[in-house]
Amino acid sequence: MKSPRERRQLRTKEHILTVARDMVLQHGYAGLSLRAVAKAADYSPSGLYEYFSSKDELMDTLSRRSGDLLSEALAQAAAGADPLCDIGLAYIAFALENPEEFQLLFSRTRSKREGLDEAVTGNNPYGLLLGQVVRAQERGALSTDLAPEMVSYALWALVHGIATLRLSHLSGFRADFESVDRGAITALLQGLRPGVSNPISP
Amino acid sequence: MKSPRERRQLRTKEHILTVARDMVLQHGYAGLSLRAVAKAADYSPSGLYEYFSSKDELMDTLSRRSGDLLSEALAQAAAGADPLCDIGLAYIAFALENPEEFQLLFSRTRSKREGLDEAVTGNNPYGLLLGQVVRAQERGALSTDLAPEMVSYALWALVHGIATLRLSHLSGFRADFESVDRGAITALLQGLRPGVSNPISP
DNA sequence: TGTACATCAGTGAACGCGCGTTCACTGATGTAC
DNA sequence: TGTACATCAGTGAACGCGCGTTCACTGATGTAC
Numbered sequence: 001m002k003s004p005r006e007r008r009q010l011r012t013k014e015h016i017l018t019v020a021r022d023m024v025l026q027h028g029y030a031g032l033s034l035r036a037v038a039k040a041a042d043y044s045p046s047g048l049y050e051y052f053s054s055k056d057e058l059m060d061t062l063s064r065r066s067g068d069l070l071s072e073a074l075a076q077a078a079a080g081a082d083p084l085c086d087i088g089l090a091y092i093a094f095a096l097e098n099p100e101e102f103q104l105l106f107s108r109t110r111s112k113r114e115g116l117d118e119a120v121t122g123n124n125p126y127g128l129l130l131g132q133v134v135r136a137q138e139r140g141a142l143s144t145d146l147a148p149e150m151v152s153y154a155l156w157a158l159v160h161g162i163a164t165l166r167l168s169h170l171s172g173f174r175a176d177f178e179s180v181d182r183g184a185i186t187a188l189l190q191g192l193r194p195g196v197s198n199p200i201s202p
Numbered sequence: 203m204k205s206p207r208e209r210r211q212l213r214t215k216e217h218i219l220t221v222a223r224d225m226v227l228q229h230g231y232a233g234l235s236l237r238a239v240a241k242a243a244d245y246s247p248s249g250l251y252e253y254f255s256s257k258d259e260l261m262d263t264l265s266r267r268s269g270d271l272l273s274e275a276l277a278q279a280a281a282g283a284d285p286l287c288d289i290g291l292a293y294i295a296f297a298l299e300n301p302e303e304f305q306l307l308f309s310r311t312r313s314k315r316e317g318l319d320e321a322v323t324g325n326n327p328y329g330l331l332l333g334q335v336v337r338a339q340e341r342g343a344l345s346t347d348l349a350p351e352m353v354s355y356a357l358w359a360l361v362h363g364i365a366t367l368r369l370s371h372l373s374g375f376r377a378d379f380e381s382v383d384r385g386a387i388t389a390l391l392q393g394l395r396p397g398v399s400n401p402i403s404p
Numbered sequence: 405t406g407t408a409c410a411t412c413a414g415t416g417a418a419c420g421c422g423c424g425t426t427c428a429c430t431g432a433t434g435t436a437c
Numbered sequence: 438t439g440t441a442c443a444t445c446a447g448t449g450a451a452c453g454c455g456c457g458t459t460c461a462c463t464g465a466t467g468t469a470c
Contacts, residue, residue, distance in 0.1 A: 011413085030232075034457060044415050046459080055457065106370050115376045154386035158356075161363025168308050174317045184356035184390075191393030213446085236424060246448050248426080257424065 013051045016041045021062055021101075029104040034058070063108040066101040067124065070094050074128050083132045084141075088159040088185045091125070095163035102163065116149060129156060143194040151192055158188055215253045218243045223264055223303075231306040234261070265310040268303040269326065272296050276330050285334045286343075290361040290387045293327070297365035304365065318351060331358060345396040353394055360390055 019041040024032055034055045038045045052058040070091070077083070077090035095102040112121065120127045130152045136142045142151060162181055166173075190196065221243040226234055236257045240247045254260040272293075279285070279292035297304040314323065322329045335350045335357070344353060364383055368375075392398065 033455075035455075045457080046416080047414050049458080050413060106366075109371065110373065111371050111375050114374055150382050150385065153382060154360075154389060157363035157367055157386060158360045158390070159363065160367055161359035161361065161365075163363075164308075164366050165359055165362055169311065169313050171312065172316055173313050180352050180355060183352065184359060187356060187393035188360070188386075188390045189393070190398050191389035191391070196389075196392050196398070235422075237422075247424080248449080249447050251425080252446060 011042075016043075016048060016051055017058075017061060017065070020058060021065070024062060024100050024104060025098075029059075029062075029100050029107065032059070059104070059108060063104050066098070066105040067109060069098070069101065070105065071123055071125050071128060074125050075123075078128060078132055084129075084136055084155065084189060085182065085185050087129055087132060088155060089182060091156075091159045092163050092166070092181055095167060099167050102167070126152065126156065140194065142189070142192050143196070145194075146192060154188060154192070155185070158184060213245075218245075218250060218253055219260075219263060219267070222260060223267070226264060226302050226306060227300075231261075231264075231302050231309065236260070261306070261310060265306050268300070268307040269311060271300070271303065272307065273325055273327050273330060276327050277325075280330060280334055286331075286338055286357065286391060287384065287387050289331055289334060290357060291384060293358075293361040294365050294368070294383055297369060301369050304369070328354065328358065342396065344391070344394050345398070347396075348394060356390060356394070357387070360386060 016037065020032065020037045023037060023040060027036075034048060035045045037058070038048050041048075048058070052061070073090050073094045074087050077086040080086045111126075120130055130148055133142065133148045133151045133155070137144045137146075137148065159181075162177075162184065166177065218239065222234065222239045225239060225242060229238075236250060237247045239260070240250050243250075250260070254263070275292050275296045276289050279288040282288045313328075322332055332350055332354045335344065335353045338344045339346045339348075339350065361383075364379075364386065368379065
């Protein structure tokens with residue numbers, strides 16, 4: 001079918017990952033099998049061990065890439081007029097549009113941080129959110145009495161909850177979620193404004 | 203080992219479910235196998251088909267029971283002085299104390315409702331929360347401009363997000379979550395109070 | 405330019421595993437006469 | 438009370454499946470002389 005030349009061009013780690021990602025998107029991350037990936041990428045099952053030392057390593061690579069995609073989506077959202085709310089909505093949208101990637105991401109990726117004392121690393125979704133929270137405090141949109149990490153956590157939890165509920169328990173439920181989601185985020189942010197008595201003690 | 207009499211007493215559907223539940227708690231719901239349950243309950247693998255027509259049916263039964271346990275925990279919390287906040291905290295506590303049951307519950311149970319027009323059924327966790335929201339509105343703790351279902355959804359999403367994050371991504375992260383969680387819930391509720399401009403339009 | 409050798413991506417068969425489910429059967433119990 | 442039969446919970450072996458991983462190997466490519 002394929003010429004040797006075509007075949008050689010396709011035989012890259014990148015191609016295998018692309019194929020694997022497509023399979024996750026189509027059949028779910030839980031059902032992904034090395035053998036199926038190998039077949040789809042035109043390898044024998046053992047051939048993939050040239051590129052990955054185990055199925056786990058392949059899955060981790062996929063998971064990390066999903067994280068990068070999410071970061072990218074959030075970074076774009078952070079450029080708008082209402083960054084905090086938009087980041088939250090973008091988070092939800094990403095989960096709904098890429099359900100399998102979202103689940104892959106959160107089923108495998110544990111936070112590398114183990115406490116508030118450790119620094120937040122780089123360009124990950126949480127770091128991005130945290131940065132915007134600090135900025136919101138600087139321009140007076142959020143009370144400065146609140147620890148930024150706590151605000152970020154609350155906001156993250158809210159949108160994460162919306163995302164996971166709508167992917168699992170509420171899949172099949174029809175409603176105008178878009179406006180409700182926006183409303184919920186706004187409500188939380190209003191509860192964190194200066195003037196409203198501080199619920200979170202630092 | 204066991205006398206015939208003892209053996210007969212143990213051979214009930216109830217006993218099988220107890221054994222199965224224990225195995226879920228210990229080894230996770232994803233790894234539960236019929237054969238392992240049969241072995242632990244002193245049956246041959248095929249013997250369980252006397253009680254359940256398939257593994258799926260057994261899992262569904264387990265899942266429904268987890269839901270009942272959660273409902274019970276929330277109902278108790280609703281009896282306190284600050285029902286909405288306490289229900290939320292109880293939801294989080296249940297998830298952390300019974301992680302496998304919580305995941306079993308949400309990996310299998312889809313909402314039977316498919317839209318706001320359908321009635322909320324019985325004693326499930328969401329119905330319980332909704333009832334308390336209505337009561338909070340009646341006593342003026344929440345703006346009556348807000349649709350109760352939307353408030354319930356927002357609150358549920360927040361605590362569900364906290365629960366799932368702490369079970370997955372933030373397992374291993376050490377912090378004083380208890381006070382932060384309480385603060386996050388309080389903040390959301392404050393954003394929904396009368397007087398604060400309504401974020402959710404009905 | 406030709407030959408001998410080393411490298412190395414990739415193969416194919418096999419290993420050993422556990423799974424859910426089916427089915428012909430057994431053997432104890434209950435029932436009818 | 439004893440016998441013949443029906444019921445039925447439960448068994449054990451087998452089916453057919455797919456999985457991740459290992460390993461001796463091949464055959465094309467690159468390198469050195």
